[in-house]
Each structure stands twice: as C-alpha cells, then as structure tokens.
Amino acid sequence: MSEREAMPADVVVVGAGPAGLAAAIRLKQLNSELEVVVLEKGSEVGAHILSGAAIDPRALDELLPDWRETCPLAETPITANHHWVLTRGGKWSLPEVLMPPLMSNKGCYTGSLGTLCRWLAEQAESLGVQVFPGFPAADVLYDESGAVIGVATQDMGVAADGSHKPDYQPGIELHAKYTLFAEGARGHLTKPVKARFELAKDSSPQVYGLGIKELWDVAAGLHAPGTVIHTQGWPLSESETWGGGFLYHQAGGQVALGFVTALDYANPWVDPFKEFQRWKTHPAIRPVLEGGRRVTYGARAINEGGWQSVPKLAFPGGALVGCAAGFVNVPRIKGTHTAMKSGMLAAEAVAAAIAAGRAHDEQAEYDAAVRTSWIAEELATVRNAQPLVAKFGGALGTVLAGADMWLRTLRLRLPFTLRHHSDASATQRADIYPRIDYPKPDGVVTFDRLSSVFLSGTNHAEDQPGHLLLTDPTVPERINWPLYGGLEARFCPAGVYEYVGVEEGSPHLVINAQNCVHCKTCDIKDPTQNIEWVTPEGGGGPNYPNM
The missing domain is CATH 3.30.70.20 (Alpha-Beta Plaits)
Incomplete structure (x- = not known):
C-alpha cells in the first residue's frame, strides 16, 4: 500500500507556464465548480520561465479580453521591427516588405514571459484554481487499463544515497479525471508518455534550438522602448551552424537580448554559450551594452520542429498542451500565443467531457480541434522554413524558406512537407573539424x-x-x-x-x-x-x- 496521501481533482495541469495557466483559467471560465490543480516545479510561478519575449496577443485577447487594463505586458507595444543579417564586421537590413505579412510584429508586445505567467497565475487563483509552486510532478499514475489517472509529486527530504533525511516527506498522489501535460519543451514526464502511447509514431522527430538570454540595464540614451531586432548570419555562419540573435528594448530601461543556436549542428566543437558571447561583440550590438549592467542570465531549449513534428495530442486520461507538444512558430520566433490557444482548446474539450460524465478516456475532440484551428493554419504556412534552412544553410535556405512562406501565404500550396532528423543524430566526429578558437571574456x-x-x-x-x-x-x-x-x-x-x-x-x-x-x-x-x-x-x- 502506498504511503502517499491522495488528493482528488477534476483536472491536474502539470506546469504553470502560459499553456497550463491558460488551460486552468479556461476550465474555470467554463465551469466554476471544477476542481483544477496546477503543479509547478519552480520555487514560484515564473521562476523557470524564459523567453525573449515578443508576444502575439491573439490568444490572450480571446481568453481575457480586458488584459491590457492590468497586465504588465501591455506596457510595451512593439513600435519598431528590424531584421539584420550580420557579417563579421557589418550588417545589412532585410526589408520588411520582402517578408510575408505573418512575420510582422504589428500589434505585438515585448516583455517578460515570467511576469506574464505570474499575472496569469493571479487570474487563475482569483477564479479558484489551486496553484502549487515548488511541487514537481515526478511520476505519472496509470490505472489497470493503462489510462493516465493523475501524477505523483516528488518525495522531499531524500538524501543522495536514497536514505530519508529527518525532514523527509513522501510525495502526494493527485488523482484526476484528466491530466494536462504543460511542461514545456522536452518535459521529463511528457517524454515517457509520448513513448508509452506512441504519440510521435506518425510525426517527424522534434528538433530544438538552445536559447540563451541575458537581461541588461542600459544607458537611457540607448534605450528605445518597443524596438525589437532580430539577427542572423555571423557568428554561426563561420561554423555552418544555424541560429540567430534578438535584442528587445523593454520597459524599465532594460534590454532583453539572447541567442538561439539550432541543436542540429554537426561540428561538435561549436559552443553555443561562447557563440552568444561572441555575438555580443559585434559592432552593431556591443554599443548598446557598453556602460550598461548585466542583470540576469538563463537558458532553455526551444521546440523548432514545427507542424510536422506535432505528435498525436491526446491519449487515455490526458493530453499534451503548449511546448510539451511543440507549437512554436520558428520564423516568427513566437510560441506563447499558440501554446495558450492549445491550452484553451484542451480545456474546452475536457470541460465538455466532464459535463458528459466522462473520465480517463482519450480526448480525440481536442486533437481534432487543434488541427482545425488557427494554430494549424499558422504553423502549416511555415512548416518548411526550418528544414529548408537546415538543409541548404543560412543564405540559400532563408531565400527558399521565404519563397515557400510567400507561396503558402498566397494559398499556392506546395504538395510536400520536409521532415527532420534528430539533433543527436546530426552530430559528427570531432576529428573532421578544426577546433574553434573562442576569445576570452572581457568582463x-x-x-x-x-x-x-x-x-x-x-x-x-x-x-x-x-x-x-x-x-x-x-x-x-x-x-x-x-x-x-x-x-x-x-x-x-x-x-x-x-x-x-x-x-x-x-x-x-x-x-x-x-x-x-x-x-x-x-x-x-x-x-x-x-x-x-x-x-x-x-x-x-x-x-x-x-x-
């Protein structure tokens, strides 16, 4: 018999990111009597959240139409949008008129995704959602038929040798009619769930980028709130690697800057952290930072597989939402809006199922709803962009990706979808490549x-x-x-x-x-x-x- 206590709920959400919180809010909007529990492994909501972020408010407008009145994100609408192609010592701008309309940042906002999640958690709690930070879900619970019936939180106070320390507390089992996995990219529970139910059997392998970010206080004369800049090319062009940088002028005299390296690089001497540091020395980037102060640092893997890598979303007793499934629009460098929308669609399917007296069955309605939603339309339009760049490189790949997106935007649907290979399998032997001599940090x-x-x-x-x-x-x-x-x-x-x-x-x-x-x-x-x-x-x- 388990020593764990059991806590019943209608729905358990694993992860207090934008998708999980949007799902929780939508559930309570649809039925205020539902018992909804959100588990978060970070010490507080937002503690493990990292993104640029330039956010499309489409899903937020649908979920909470009055959000601009109280949400901190509303403070900084995007007012200027630049895309630079960097060379070692210079740059040239990619004219916005050449890019498909979906690449525009008109109507978008820039700010902290962690702060947005804290605000969403407040909205959820005001509706009666129970949010538990500091309680990671450690195990998935199954019934005799193999359906998911909830999760168990991690035991606390276990020593490195497995013995129980004086403050030991066993985890708690949360039993739910449905469990939504909203762990973000490469979730540690999502991974075995996908394998157990063969959710990725008919999809392309998911591929990823490593996003590394810093937040800086910059000199007032260099701060331009609402300006967002994206770069591609140098320094990754020197190692035939793909990725790029971003620099967002946000509220409070701060600039969020970061660098994403696609993890399908072949050369094992590539060091994504040092590529980011080198990128900051570019003559178009360094002047913004000089005289400023670095405030914080972080890193997170990002889904880059696109529509062809989205797995089957539902299984007996549960569903994948947000980046656990992989809804990032890579060319737009945005995924918050699609993640939130997926959480809302899952909530609508689950609420209807519970109202009909169902539990622990497969939410096929949710999977179908996503595949007929604006998520599908948006991601299908850009589905070949990432694999074209991966196959043909930054220069030619960008041209081909742009042409493909324009044709699909104009409804000239091309009859093919390119597939991916796993990032791990792309790595080549070290003896094929020369070592990369990175400069030492200047402090x-x-x-x-x-x-x-x-x-x-x-x-x-x-x-x-x-x-x-x-x-x-x-x-x-x-x-x-x-x-x-x-x-x-x-x-x-x-x-x-x-x-x-x-x-x-x-x-x-x-x-x-x-x-x-x-x-x-x-x-x-x-x-x-x-x-x-x-x-x-x-x-x-x-x-x-x-x-």
Whole structure:
C-alpha cells in the first residue's frame, strides 16, 4: 500500500507556464465548480520561465479580453521591427516588405514571459484554481487499463544515497479525471508518455534550438522602448551552424537580448554559450551594452520542429498542451500565443467531457480541434522554413524558406512537407573539424559560464539524488571524449559537464548538477542519448526574476 496521501481533482495541469495557466483559467471560465490543480516545479510561478519575449496577443485577447487594463505586458507595444543579417564586421537590413505579412510584429508586445505567467497565475487563483509552486510532478499514475489517472509529486527530504533525511516527506498522489501535460519543451514526464502511447509514431522527430538570454540595464540614451531586432548570419555562419540573435528594448530601461543556436549542428566543437558571447561583440550590438549592467542570465531549449513534428495530442486520461507538444512558430520566433490557444482548446474539450460524465478516456475532440484551428493554419504556412534552412544553410535556405512562406501565404500550396532528423543524430566526429578558437571574456560585455550561472539564481540542495542520469556511465570516457571531443562540456550553457584529468591523459566526466538551469539540452544533444534529465527536488533550479 502506498504511503502517499491522495488528493482528488477534476483536472491536474502539470506546469504553470502560459499553456497550463491558460488551460486552468479556461476550465474555470467554463465551469466554476471544477476542481483544477496546477503543479509547478519552480520555487514560484515564473521562476523557470524564459523567453525573449515578443508576444502575439491573439490568444490572450480571446481568453481575457480586458488584459491590457492590468497586465504588465501591455506596457510595451512593439513600435519598431528590424531584421539584420550580420557579417563579421557589418550588417545589412532585410526589408520588411520582402517578408510575408505573418512575420510582422504589428500589434505585438515585448516583455517578460515570467511576469506574464505570474499575472496569469493571479487570474487563475482569483477564479479558484489551486496553484502549487515548488511541487514537481515526478511520476505519472496509470490505472489497470493503462489510462493516465493523475501524477505523483516528488518525495522531499531524500538524501543522495536514497536514505530519508529527518525532514523527509513522501510525495502526494493527485488523482484526476484528466491530466494536462504543460511542461514545456522536452518535459521529463511528457517524454515517457509520448513513448508509452506512441504519440510521435506518425510525426517527424522534434528538433530544438538552445536559447540563451541575458537581461541588461542600459544607458537611457540607448534605450528605445518597443524596438525589437532580430539577427542572423555571423557568428554561426563561420561554423555552418544555424541560429540567430534578438535584442528587445523593454520597459524599465532594460534590454532583453539572447541567442538561439539550432541543436542540429554537426561540428561538435561549436559552443553555443561562447557563440552568444561572441555575438555580443559585434559592432552593431556591443554599443548598446557598453556602460550598461548585466542583470540576469538563463537558458532553455526551444521546440523548432514545427507542424510536422506535432505528435498525436491526446491519449487515455490526458493530453499534451503548449511546448510539451511543440507549437512554436520558428520564423516568427513566437510560441506563447499558440501554446495558450492549445491550452484553451484542451480545456474546452475536457470541460465538455466532464459535463458528459466522462473520465480517463482519450480526448480525440481536442486533437481534432487543434488541427482545425488557427494554430494549424499558422504553423502549416511555415512548416518548411526550418528544414529548408537546415538543409541548404543560412543564405540559400532563408531565400527558399521565404519563397515557400510567400507561396503558402498566397494559398499556392506546395504538395510536400520536409521532415527532420534528430539533433543527436546530426552530430559528427570531432576529428573532421578544426577546433574553434573562442576569445576570452572581457568582463565588460562578455563573461564566463560560472559568473553567468550565478546571475540565474540557480540552487539545488546538495544532499539529494542526482537528476542527470547516465544510462551507461562508461559512455563519456569510452565514446564522447574520443569521438566527439567531450562535447557535453560545450553544449551545456551552465558548466554542468566538466572533463577532468585531461592533462594527465585520463579524462573523466564530472557532473556539477548544482549548476543546472533546466534547459534540457543534454537530454537532447548527447549523440548516444545516454543522458536522462529527471526532476530534482522541488524548488530547485533557476530563480529567474523576470525572464
């Protein structure tokens, strides 16, 4: 018999991001009597949320039409939009008239997604939703038929050796008629659920980018609220890697800037963190930062697979919503609106099912609703953009992607959809490529990993079981070091993976799990898929103030 207490609910939502909170709010709007519980692994709502963010308010307008009256996001509408192609020492602007209308930021806003989620949580709680931060869902619960019947939160107070510390508390089982998984990209429960129900059987593999972000206070004379800038080209063009940067002038004299590296890069010497630092030295970027102050830092994997990578969304007892399913519009660099809309559609299907006396069955209505919604229309229009760039490179790929989007915008539907290959399988041997000589940080505009992680507020209790698991502990020394040059030390933006003993000729991987910012890159990019990310003790990880 389980020692865990059980708590009943109508609906359990795993993850207090925009999709999960939108689902919770919509459920209570439809039926105020429903018992809705939201679990969040961060120490508070927003603590693990990281995005640019330039936000399309379409879903927010549908969910809470009066949001502009009280939501902090309304403070900074986007007023100027620039797209730069960078060379090593210069840039040229891509005229907005050449881009399809869907690429416009007219009517959009820029601000902190974490702050938006805190505001959404307040709206949810005012409707009676129970939101529990610091309680990560650790296990999925199934009944005898194999249907999902809820989740169990993680045991607290477990020592690294598995013994119970004096403050030990067993997790709680939350039993629900339906469970919505809104964990974000590469969710640790979503991953086994997708495998168990073969949800990705008929879809292309999901692919990802690693987004690294900093928030800066900048000089008043350099601050232009509402201006957003996106870049492509240098420095990734030098390693035949794809990605780009963003620089958003937001409220309060702050600039949010960041860099996304597509994780399908072949060259294992590429270091996404150092590419970001190098990008900041460009003569079009550095002047904005000089004289300013770096406030915080963070990183997170981003879905980039698009429409062809969206899996089956429903299964007995549950559904995937938001980035757990993968609704990011990569060319627009936006996913909040599609994530929220998916949560709302899931809520509508679940509320109707509960009203009809159903429970623990498959929400086929939700899957069908998404595939006939504006989510589908928007993502189908851009479905070939990312794979065209991945196949043909930044220059030619951008031209082909633009042509494909224009043709689809004009309803000249092309009769093909390009597919993806997994990011892990794209990695090539280190001996094929020369090492990349990255400049040392100057401490003014560019910085090292550890000082950056410090600004993320990351903290994990030292005496707890490891949350970064190696399926085969011999793989790092036997495969990853000799074949890939120990790429774990480079793809991680937080200094978690470190090879020691190199000078002595006996390299050995050390995992500094306390540095982990929960970006999930290691779970994605490791060539042998030997690293498994599981949830650490509740409240651990980054504590982003307004990312």
